[in-house]
Amino acid sequence: MRALLRKADLRVEDDPTSELERRRRTGDRFVLLAGLDSERAVYVTSGRDGAYEPFVAAGAHLPDAATLFPSAASYQAEAHELWGTRFEGIEFDPGVRGTFRHRPVPSAGAALEADEPLPLPAPRLAGEPVVRIPFGPVRDGTVESLLHRFHYLGEHIVELEQQLGYKHRAAEGRLPRASVEQLPVFAERVSGPNGVAFALAMCHAVETASGITVPPRADALRAIVAELERVYNHFRDIGRLVASTTLRVGAAQAHALQEWTQRLGAGLTGHRFLRGVVAVGGVRRDLDVSGLAREASRLEVDARAYFEALEATELFVDRLETTGMLAPERARAWGAVGPVGRASGVATDARRDAPYGAYRDQAFRVPVFDAGDALARFRVRCEEVLVSLYLIREIAETLPEGSLRVSAPSSLPEDALALGWSEGVRGEVVAVLVTDGGGDLSRVVLRGGSRHNWPLFPDTVHDSFLMDYAINEASWGLSVASHDR
């Protein structure tokens, strides 16, 4: 079920160009590309049956996958900036700021700010009538750091320049030095509010690599915390969206719902962000789920009433309709993931398409809308909250007995490449582990949904104005920490 490629399979694909073309023809969805070093990269696509298929390509210049899969472009830039990988026909200007490298590569031992930051890429539009307004990296409110530069022509934003990477912590560089036991601890903190999904993807990859089967009770408990994570994040994103339409009382009530959910999670796991549950081989401790089904039902009643009140507020619905349109064709070509993709007709959900753990035994609805506007994204989240609460109830009521954890290996197989995934709040989370000849981790890739969706965002701002931008950005609800890593 999960892709485990042992020694024989870490072999390099002889003809990556025709392999990519074949996958394009069969309608595969592009998932990720990551540099392993200056001459190797791993490609992952997902087939029509939902299975994730990785392959490794090597060469001084790798084929340009962006001609077949447009979303590959930003991954190729990342691989070049961070791992020195080169691609046929693409010249990266070392004198211009990249997404992740804002300064020239520091010499060993040099101070952090030894070099001046590189200049931003020259704007495509310039001249007298174009007004440029920078917004960031320090933005309004208690939000994450990024830079958006608006190019105004009259009343319209004709272009939005997006500069990310302010939060780049080189997390993927640190991960291979963690012990197997510490891997989920690190993964939980790469993107804090998506911690459970990140830790799950990481653990799935380790478990695949070492051939462990997780006990059913642990699978069920993992699913419960993963769904609780989805619920509080969705309340938070809905709250930000409501606040962006200046409906203050409505926003406060979303905050209250989020707080109740986080408190429910803290009562269950001890941690407001549900950390310290997911471990390699199972879960770290048992959770007392008596009363959880009742709490979930209560939350569902409150959530339903709240969503109905929002739907009945014309002022709110009108502001979202047709705002921040992401056309279904574009979303499909890009392979947009998570609630953003599902609001534009891309019906992917790893829990259903490539099921893992307790989701194998669950039948549930994956809400999909075709409108592609902020309202559709809002409705996807509302419905997902209800589906998640249903799943929590179902799983808590039929929780299997049994052990919580099988012992994890202290080392991994040699020369292996293993894949793990989970459906996070903002789209699928994919982990790729690569080990060297001694069984030590040589590379860890952790890609969340926000990493995939952020490069798609600027297009939806074009030809709108600033009030729409605020609503549009809130409706995407993407995490910067998850992108920058």
Add this chain to the structure above:
Amino acid sequence: MFRWIARGLRIGTLTTRFPRQAPEAEALGSPLPGIHPRGPERAEALRGASACPTGAIDVDGDGVTLDLGRCIGCGLCWERAPASFVEGPSYGLAADRRAGLRARARWGVPPEVPARWTRQMPSLWRRSLHVRHVDGGSDGAVEFELAQLNAPQYDLHRLGVFFTSSPRHADALLVTGPVTSAMVEALRATFEAMPAPKLVVAAGADAISGGLWAGSEVTSMGVDAVLPVDVYIPGSPPSPLALIDGLLLASGRRFAALDRRPSLLEVAR
């Protein structure tokens, strides 16, 4: 609009009595470790120290030092060494100097609780403290908790603490994350734009010491390396209660429920 007013009235008041009273049990969560009230046990404490991903536990010849400024609350220490470390409190730990976050215990002797507050803040900010937040590369969770301070359950405004957009209006700069090389300039510029007198608050283990990312080639070892820090709020992320505690200490206000830090004897089960 009428519908929303009616809904609000129906829901009623949700706000915590903290900090005038101890917080409700359900508001607790995201704990940090403490040294066992009976004192650490040598062989076991070493096991706990080796499990720690950030090196927050330092074992020497006489005993153990636990640095909450580096601790990310992963719980591996109290799982591996339950006779030396316990699940401790999640709030009431903010300090005005780095040493106030270090607990020390000799083998078999109850830990010494460090003095966390040694400085008298000016009375200027007691009734109103305006805070500018800068994200220096956090994992995003602290921003969730900061936003939750505006939730009805916490309602930070009632305590005279406000988040402001303009650094010109700000009294305190609250920094999250280890400060990445890309954010150093923006952070400095924000600090310089603030009028004196001003405070710097480092919230979370990443901001205090670099946390998990300390030693990476693109992050500094916490805010200290860039700006002078006045208040440290440990946690990963600090819970809303811990943030309220730290912000009130920054504003020079003291409350009985905060002054009495929950003792380790109370939290050890």
